[in-house]
Amino acid sequence: MTTASPAHIAMFSIAAHGHVNPSLEVIRELVARGHRVSYAVPASFAEKVAETGATPVVYTSTLPTDDDPEAWGTELIDNLEPFLADATQALPQLAAAFDGDRPDLVLHDITAYPAPVLAHTWGVPAVSLWPNLVPWEGYEEEVAEPMFAELKASPRGKAYYARFEDWLGGHGIDTPPDRFVARPRRAIVLIPRALQPHADRVDESVYTFVGACQGERAEQGEWRRPAAAEKVVLISLGSAFTKQPDFYRDCVEAFAGLPGWHVVLQIGRFVDPAELGELPANVEVHSWVPQLAILRQADAFVTHAGAGGSQEGLATATPMVAVPQAVDQFGNADMLSTLGVARHLPMEEATPERLREAVLALVGDPDVARRAREIQETMAREGGTRRAADLIEAELV
Numbered sequence: 001m002t003t004a005s006p007a008h009i010a011m012f013s014i015a016a017h018g019h020v021n022p023s024l025e026v027i028r029e030l031v032a033r034g035h036r037v038s039y040a041v042p043a044s045f046a047e048k049v050a051e052t053g054a055t056p057v058v059y060t061s062t063l064p065t066d067d068d069p070e071a072w073g074t075e076l077i078d079n080l081e082p083f084l085a086d087a088t089q090a091l092p093q094l095a096a097a098f099d100g101d102r103p104d105l106v107l108h109d110i111t112a113y114p115a116p117v118l119a120h121t122w123g124v125p126a127v128s129l130w131p132n133l134v135p136w137e138g139y140e141e142e143v144a145e146p147m148f149a150e151l152k153a154s155p156r157g158k159a160y161y162a163r164f165e166d167w168l169g170g171h172g173i174d175t176p177p178d179r180f181v182a183r184p185r186r187a188i189v190l191i192p193r194a195l196q197p198h199a200d201r202v203d204e205s206v207y208t209f210v211g212a213c214q215g216e217r218a219e220q221g222e223w224r225r226p227a228a229a230e231k232v233v234l235i236s237l238g239s240a241f242t243k244q245p246d247f248y249r250d251c252v253e254a255f256a257g258l259p260g261w262h263v264v265l266q267i268g269r270f271v272d273p274a275e276l277g278e279l280p281a282n283v284e285v286h287s288w289v290p291q292l293a294i295l296r297q298a299d300a301f302v303t304h305a306g307a308g309g310s311q312e313g314l315a316t317a318t319p320m321v322a323v324p325q326a327v328d329q330f331g332n333a334d335m336l337s338t339l340g341v342a343r344h345l346p347m348e349e350a351t352p353e354r355l356r357e358a359v360l361a362l363v364g365d366p367d368v369a370r371r372a373r374e375i376q377e378t379m380a381r382e383g384g385t386r387r388a389a390d391l392i393e394a395e396l397v
Helices: 017-032 043-050 076-097 114-122 139-153 155-169 177-182 245-255 291-295 307-315 329-338 352-363 366-381 384-394
Strands: 008-012 036-041 055-058 105-108 126-130 187-189 207-209 231-236 261-266 283-286 300-303 320-322 342-344
Touching: 008 017, 008 114, 017 036, 017 043, 017 126, 017 307, 017 384, 036 043, 043 055, 076 114, 076 139, 076 155, 105 114, 114 126, 126 384, 139 155, 139 177, 155 177, 187 384, 231 245, 231 291, 245 261, 245 283, 245 352, 291 307, 300 307, 300 352, 307 320, 307 329, 307 366, 320 329, 320 352, 329 342, 342 352
Parallel strands: 008 036, 008 105, 036 055, 105 126, 126 187, 187 207, 231 261, 231 300, 261 283, 300 320, 320 342
Antiparallel strands: none
């Protein structure tokens, strides 16, 4: 632990579970070390932030929320424009909120574009709390440039980049937009190195992996394994991409009546349990579950392979069947499979028979169990929450 004097630290994020949740234990630790933390976030996450001991700084956001994932549209540009539009309107709100109470250090999620702009204006260091995969040396040439070439040549894409450059330039920043987003001055990466593609080509003087920062999560409640359950499988597609009643019915069919198996099925807020029909005795259905508490007792995990779920599965050494739904989940599914602790099962192939076969094969393979334990032990050595807080305090000394 460093010996940094108590400081005022400002954290900035958006209203999305996958961006707020990874930071919470780090913020809790900073508060416990005596720092005053102001956490800028939309109102829907203010209570969750306050539970860490940080002071919520509520601002109004125009971004689509987890309640309406379809509002993001279908094209690449549809996923970019809302962040810039939101940043443009949020920056004056946030500048006013911190007027007269400038922090000593800015922490920010990768999507919180106003944060590094404010840090530049205030003349204080900024550190990104990065909740997912990071760019490696060569990433731009190998991935970003081919992916964005068509967009950048289109009228809509050109207009977007022109607006972004004008916005940054208006605040004295001459960094190109892509580098502004993907190449921070300093980043603490809140995923295990094992999930990172081309980890050997990541500049770890900029991006430092600390692994899972999960905490005990006692406030989420407990889950008790039924006495008759010889094996437990948790099925969850996270919080956003959960409008999948057909998939849930297939999961019920896959494990209904399977001797000794108990199923915990999280279906999210968009599906009525009645849509699943009559449920067998070995299946329990919930809109939300204390996922980490269940994974600590589970034998298998059917997951969408989001960054949070993937690392929770690794941290608890739980074999996974990855059924990715969007964005980085496909890459995570491939990484988990390559690590030898998961099967990547595309959604269109996730039949009851394939789901059952994949889970039984994983749970019955001693090599999978051995590899899962090895990764679990490696992750524990990455340092997690305490190391993240140490690195942040090092920026204050």
